[in-house]
Amino acid sequence: MAPGPGGSPGSGSPGARRLRPPGLGLLLAEARGILEFNASLLLSPLLLRAPRGDGHAVLALPGFLASDLSMVPMRRYLREIGHDAYAWKMGRNIGGVSRMRSALRDRLAEIYGATGRKVSIVGWSLGGVYARDLALQAPEMVRYVVTLGSPFANDVRATNATRLYEALSGDAVEDYSELRTAIAGDLPVPTTSIYSRTDGIVNWQTCRLRPSDRAENIAVHLASHVGLGVNAAALWAVADRLAQPEGEFRQFDRSGPFAIAYAPPEHAQS
Template sequence: MATRFSRLSYSDAIVRTSSGVGRGTDAPALPLLAREALSFAYMRTSAAFASTVELDVAGNGRPVMIVPGFMASDQTTSRLRRSLQDAGFSAHGWGLGRNKGIKADIFERLDKRVAELDIDAPITLVGWSLGGLIAREYAKVSRHNVAKVVTLGSPFSGDPRANNAWRLYEFVAGYKVDNPPLDVTLSEKPPVPTCAFWSQNDGVVAPGSACGLIHESDQQIELDCSHMAFVARPDAIRAIARALV
């Protein structure tokens, strides 16, 4: 089954301002998860071979860092970064290899990475899935380094097991999802502007977890895509770019 994705422009995307009632808060159903396999193949192929997406915004040198999802690396976010770079953003990977979970030294490593980039202005963080949780928490402890946080299907709200990845996460990371090696409150909004992208067709993370309640982020935007498509589909990349300016 092909991955569904709307042809809506960013201006047509559904910007949610309600309390979150009606959004799924249970882990996505197995048929949606099964579709993620096809979407994963599309994402990997797009990252390696697809052309950049033409964007209708000007980056004007704005610094952006893309934080990959669980078990992903900068390679998987390549199409998104290349497209932003072509539009004039100063787009960077996180440079920390494969994301195998939140570690006790993650904030120190991100501080070092930001320093290495030698950027004069605060950076905007775009975090995909687990990468969004890391981005939100980093913004709380390094407020001076962060201009904005954009999350893509990131489960920052509600039950940390309202997804289809928590068992694998616990196996790889070596700790329970509700007992990370850092003192964090995932649902607490960072002290910077935030935007949360979410999808009812996400096969990995519950829509309600990625959208959150109204006080947990400044803006919530719904897209019609799979979890893997957030960093690969042209419409998603265009929407993300517009959220950065």
């Protein structure tokens, strides 16, 4: 999934240039994630004014090496604004996209069966890769997909966690090329990719999808990778996206209370 000619999002030309993982400076700056969390706590009265949900289920998937504990702030926030948030209940995420497929689909089917409604999925980092794969496997059960700093497109080796992922999961990133290409492509459900150009773990270019009439990128200025799931501007964007009526999609309106935190929108492609 290296970028094709011109480095277009989601392209996978095997002969294209390689991307680099974020540099040491950005990696060390990931410590600011705690500041992003504290800022969200201070801004909670404002965050609670976000568009409210209609009570549908939202499955929150943690990133690599993280557990459901990392998604507690996200789930709590989503419940506060009217969503029915669910944990993944699979312990620590040690990776393995192909290995986790069956268990993740079973968890999705369990929630879908219990609620009787399509389920939105919010995935942080590797969790977002899982989320996109679930949408491909079971579009009849998925309402919306939001990814946060997820490396699913272009040269997915361009992260500072690739070697550890391969060691712990037993999966080589080059394996399952057909599956990786599908995950990088267009989804059958509406989707939003939220990312930051100052991500210290994942090269931001691996997080960009191909914009369309139901798919968009939202870049959050100065956010870290470890803080993206608790960043106030990112949380507001997640809330706004999930509040859309089922089957409808409109581009994200950046004129809200966190307008200064977002990069200008990309134009949808035909």
